[in-house]
Amino acid sequence: MRHLLSTADLTRDDALLILDTAAELARISDRPMKKLPTLRGRTVVNLFFEDSTRTRISFEAAAKRLSADVINFSAKGSSVSKGESLKDTALTLQAMGADAVVIRHGASGAPHRLANAGWIESTVINAGDGTHEHPTQALLDAFTLRRHLRDGEGDLTGVRVTIVGDVLHSRVARSNVLLLHTLGADVTLCAPPTLLPVGVDTWPCTVSYDLDAAIADADAVMMLRVQLERMNAAYFPSAAEYSRRYGLDAQRMATLAPHTIVMHPGPMNRGMEIAADVADSERSVIVEQVSNGVSVRMAVMYLLLGGAESGIGGIA
Amino acid sequence: MSDASEMRAVLEAADVARALSRIAHEIDERTKGADDIVLLGVPTRGVALARRIGARLAEIQGHPIPVGSLDITMYRDDLRLKKARALLHTEIPTGGIDGRLVVLVDDVLFSGRTVRAALDALGDIGRPRMVQLAVLVDRGHRELPIRADYVGKNLPTSLRETVRVQLAEHDAEDAVLVGAVTA
Numbered sequence: 294m295r296h297l298l299s300t301a302d303l304t305r306d307d308a309l310l311i312l313d314t315a316a317e318l319a320r321i322s323d324r325p326m327k328k329l330p331t332l333r334g335r336t337v338v339n340l341f342f343e344d345s346t347r348t349r350i351s352f353e354a355a356a357k358r359l360s361a362d363v364i365n366f367s368a369k370g371s372s373v374s375k376g377e378s379l380k381d382t383a384l385t386l387q388a389m390g391a392d393a394v395v396i397r398h399g400a401s402g403a404p405h406r407l408a409n410a411g412w413i414e415s416t417v418i419n420a421g422d423g424t425h426e427h428p429t430q431a432l433l434d435a436f437t438l439r440r441h442l443r444d445g446e447g448d449l450t451g452v453r454v455t456i457v458g459d460v461l462h463s464r465v466a467r468s469n470v471l472l473l474h475t476l477g478a479d480v481t482l483c484a485p486p487t488l489l490p491v492g493v494d495t496w497p498c499t500v501s502y503d504l505d506a507a508i509a510d511a512d513a514v515m516m517l518r519v520q521l522e523r524m525n526a527a528y529f530p531s532a533a534e535y536s537r538r539y540g541l542d543a544q545r546m547a548t549l550a551p552h553t554i555v556m557h558p559g560p561m562n563r564g565m566e567i568a569a570d571v572a573d574s575e576r577s578v579i580v581e582q583v584s585n586g587v588s589v590r591m592a593v594m595y596l597l598l599g600g601a602e603s604g605i606g607g608i609a
Numbered sequence: 610m611s612d613a614s615e616m617r618a619v620l621e622a623a624d625v626a627r628a629l630s631r632i633a634h635e636i637d638e639r640t641k642g643a644d645d646i647v648l649l650g651v652p653t654r655g656v657a658l659a660r661r662i663g664a665r666l667a668e669i670q671g672h673p674i675p676v677g678s679l680d681i682t683m684y685r686d687d688l689r690l691k692k693a694r695a696l697l698h699t700e701i702p703t704g705g706i707d708g709r710l711v712v713l714v715d716d717v718l719f720s721g722r723t724v725r726a727a728l729d730a731l732g733d734i735g736r737p738r739m740v741q742l743a744v745l746v747d748r749g750h751r752e753l754p755i756r757a758d759y760v761g762k763n764l765p766t767s768l769r770e771t772v773r774v775q776l777a778e779h780d781a782e783d784a785v786l787v788g789a790v791t792a
Contacts, residue, residue: 310695317680317696326733331683595683596693604693 294606296408296417297593300428300472305448307605308476312436314592315585316445321358322588331599332361335392340382341420342368342398347559347583348420348430352395355590361598364391379403383412391415393598401425401464416597424462424490424523429593430558431468433586434515435476437578440585441554442512450477455507458517458539458566461488462524465558466517470498483507485539487528504539508549515556516541516567532565542568546576554578616773616788620762625745625776625783628761629658632743633665635759636712639741642670645709647737649679651727652697657778658745659714675702679713679734684726701734711737712759716774718744721755746785748772 650659
């Protein structure tokens with residue numbers, strides 16, 4: 294496998310290889326010398342058509358720690374705002390000799406198009422496409438879950454994860470459901486019916502509309518951001534009502550089992566889906582998710598670009 | 610790689626034990642009983658060897674010897690010639706390597722490229738006051754100006770042969786085997 298487009302493409306063994314590699318790479322972050330020579334002379338382009346803070350910085354840090362050259366490209370201030378097509382942008386990157394393109398795009402399927410249209414020869418890594426997938430986020434979530442609930446080893450068999458909130462607009466939720474299921478976890482989605490996508494009943498997970506019941510025996514609760522920028526209709530009566538029924542506040546957090554961790558992919562709407570004192574509590578692993586993201590992205594880039602052929606999947 | 614049954618043993622378990630014991634004594638002698646020795650094994654079998662030499666050296670010197678492992682995968686010069694490989698474990702003992710005498714331990718010294726990679730990896734972790742190399746078998750055919758300080762067995766081989774070190778930690782029993790390259 295030359296690209297990372299969807300967590301559906303990862304077998305259990307592929308996912309474990311990425312997590313184990315990330316675990317070794319995480320230890321390098323504790324050293325005074327945080328750089329490896331592995332991708333010296335390779336060029337990684339961060340192609341971001343949507344705003345992003347942590348994902349772009351995380352990919353940039355990961356590529357730089359592996360000694361790759363990084364070119365950041367954001368749609369704002371580029372020829373894209375003059376109307377350049379994805380194809381022409383891709384041909385430009387190909388001409389510049391990019392070895393990997395990390396793409397975030399508002400349109401679901403854009404990374405797939407970039408990888409398979411024959412415009413470029415680079416490896417393509419999906420950094421979030423529309424409401425479709427965000428595979429490296431799911432991998433860093435799995436890494437964080439494994440570290441806290443399985444001592445950092447093996448898969449996630451029997452781990453109960455409840456994902457709460459705006460599933461409809463969330464690429465994080467889809468990638469997580471697929472990956473966590475592959476790794477053996479039991480996933481429950483909890484959201485108002487208006488914020489669940491059509492066809493969610495075919496996903497490998499259970500669905501609940503009752504937050505208190507859904508988090509009662511969870512090992513981890515993952516709160517999703519309410520994506521107001523993608524909402525052009527009324528999905529719930531008011532922010533206050535959403536927060537009351539589907540928000541995680543201190544009172545609800547107190548009902549969780551003692552070992553249960555609270556996650557959020559960020560950026561958070563404090564006071565909306567998650568209360569500030571929950572986000573800053575000892576259960577919260579939200580800041581750790583960010584640092585784990587660098588290790589996981591290093592692992593993905595090393596395995597896809599480090600050798601003559603990809604270390605992920607049976608066929609290159 | 611050849612089947613173990615078609616290979617002939619050049620060192621048996623007792624020979625391996627004697628060789629490692631001698632290496633431990635030589636380290637003590639050559640370093641004049643230095644008390645800042647750190648043994649770092651190159652995975653996989655170098656780590657098991659480092660542990661054994663460390664245990665023997667601890668008996669000789671009367672204090673525990675820090676033993677760790679150093680994965681060199683990311684520093685290999687043939688990384689881009691092969692499929693991307695899984696990383697092995699790096700474990701630097703508490704106390705680190707700065708200003709200490711590091712002895713790298715590997716099972717077979719061949720081209721010397723693994724050792725070169727290990728020296729590069731070491732440079733990113735710290736600055737030892739000295740680095741030495743201990744190997745169970747030196748089979749010759751160096752491609753770089755590298756030599757071992759401590760050698761269990763010098764084993765002249767042809768490039769058509771394979772050398773395999775078996776250790777009880779990973780295999781049925783301790784042995785060093787030599788066999789013809791099959792295809």
